[in-house]
Amino acid sequence: MPSSTPSSSLFDRWSATYDLPGLQRFTYRPIHDAIVAQLAEAHPSTVVDLGCGTGQLTRRLIERFPDAAVIGVDFSAGMLAEATGRLGPNPADHPALVQAEAERLPFGPSSVDVVVCTESFHWYRDQAEALDGLAEIVRPGGRVLVASIATMTGLGDDIVRRLTSRGGRPIRALPPERLRRLLDRAGFEVVDQRRVPRLGLIGWPVLTDARHP
Amino acid sequence: MTLDPRLLEILACPEDKGPLLWFEGENILYNPRLKRRYEVNDGIPVMLIDEATTVDDAEHERLVALAEAEGIEPTFED
Numbered sequence: 001m002p003s004s005t006p007s008s009s010l011f012d013r014w015s016a017t018y019d020l021p022g023l024q025r026f027t028y029r030p031i032h033d034a035i036v037a038q039l040a041e042a043h044p045s046t047v048v049d050l051g052c053g054t055g056q057l058t059r060r061l062i063e064r065f066p067d068a069a070v071i072g073v074d075f076s077a078g079m080l081a082e083a084t085g086r087l088g089p090n091p092a093d094h095p096a097l098v099q100a101e102a103e104r105l106p107f108g109p110s111s112v113d114v115v116v117c118t119e120s121f122h123w124y125r126d127q128a129e130a131l132d133g134l135a136e137i138v139r140p141g142g143r144v145l146v147a148s149i150a151t152m153t154g155l156g157d158d159i160v161r162r163l164t165s166r167g168g169r170p171i172r173a174l175p176p177e178r179l180r181r182l183l184d185r186a187g188f189e190v191v192d193q194r195r196v197p198r199l200g201l202i203g204w205p206v207l208t209d210a211r212h213p
Numbered sequence: 214m215t216l217d218p219r220l221l222e223i224l225a226c227p228e229d230k231g232p233l234l235w236f237e238g239e240n241i242l243y244n245p246r247l248k249r250r251y252e253v254n255d256g257i258p259v260m261l262i263d264e265a266t267t268v269d270d271a272e273h274e275r276l277v278a279l280a281e282a283e284g285i286e287p288t289f290e291d
Contacts, residue, residue: 046223069219080257096220099259104227106260108289111223136230 030198031118031147032057034207036064038145038192044068044113048137049095050102051075051120055083058095061116068113070095073105102130107137114143119205121148122173131186138212144188147196147207149173176206183210214240214256224288226251227260232287234280242288243280248273 035057045068049058052072062070072095074080080097087094100106102117102124115134124130134144174182180190188210195204214237216224221235226244233242233251242251242258250266252259259265268276279285 046219069217071217071220075261077254077257077259081255084255084257096217097257098220098224099254099257099261100227101261104260104262106225106227106258107223108225108230108232111225111289 027198028056028119031196031205031207032060034196035116035118035145035147036060038207038209039064039114039116039143042114042143044142046112047071047114047116048073048105048107048112050105050115050117051123052083052095052097053079053120055086055095055097057116057118058083059086059093062093062095072097073100073102075099075101101125103133105133105137109136110139112137112142113139114145116145116147118147119149121146121179127174128182128185131182131188135187135212140212142212144183144210144212145207146179146183146210147205148179149205176208179206179208183208187212189213214253216253216256216258220258221288224258224260228262231291232289234276234285234287236276236279236285243268243276245273245277245280250276 044065047061047065047068047070049061049070049072052058052074055072058070058072072080072083074083077099080099083097098106102120103126115138121127138144176193180193183190190208190210192207192209194207196207197204216235224233224242225231226233226247226249228249229244229246231244231246233244235242240253242253243249248268250268252264
């Protein structure tokens with residue numbers, strides 16, 4: 001069989017993107033499922049998806065909380081443009097999108113019930129500052145759910161940060177215990193923390209659920 | 214372009230965390246305390262301090278007068 005027929009070259013080109021939905025499904029969906037399950041009993045009126053990227057979880061949160069204001073926040077204009085392009089025809093299903101930095105969120109005091117933050121926390125320039133900001137905007141009784149890649153020890157954390165710093169954008173993957181301490185210091189109370197199993201070579205992320213007293 | 218009213222209710226300046234004035238006709242959010250203007254691109258408020266513009270006194274006066282004339286209220290009570 002000839003190795004380079006027109007149809008095989010079509011498949012070659014197709015393969016570059018063919019698996020992407022699968023990649024999405026296996027890496028992100030388990031985390032999104034865990035977040036939605038963790039919020040099973042919640043009745044928020046305002047939800048912020050911090051680091052919403054292309055808005056996959058944001059759209060699920062709208063399905064889950066149809067009466068809430070769901071706001072997607074991302075630092076990247078490109079990600080938000082992509083999120084806008086994926087919105088369906090019904091404006092009622094659209095999240096409000098805002099371009100902002102995690103450390104400088106543009107929301108008033110005690111204005112948000114739930115903040116979810118998946119796979120973006122390790123990118124923040126200043127994680128302690130971001131959590132202090134969240135303590136200001138989350139209402140008493142509100143919650144912050146952080147799902148982030150995590151190293152087992154502080155040693156692994158330092159190695160990851162040092163390796164990724166060379167690329168100019170250090171990944172600050174925290175051991176779960178250190179994230180717990182950061183949340184405590186910002187005035188949150190960690191009520192649950194566990195690893196979320198998923199397929200693949202990337203480490204299991206940790207989901208941390210914290211309440212604002 | 215309109216903004217979701219439930220977003221507007223809580224939208225604040227990322228710097229001083231205070232309320233903003235929303236000028237729908239000009240697609241801008243304005244913080245009169247810092248004289249700082251944030252653009253709204255394709256319905257997405259760009260709430261980045263580095264991308265905001267500080268306006269001069271004349272523009273500040275114009276925006277404050279316009280808010281008064283059009284009955285534009287701050288996004289929330291300070």
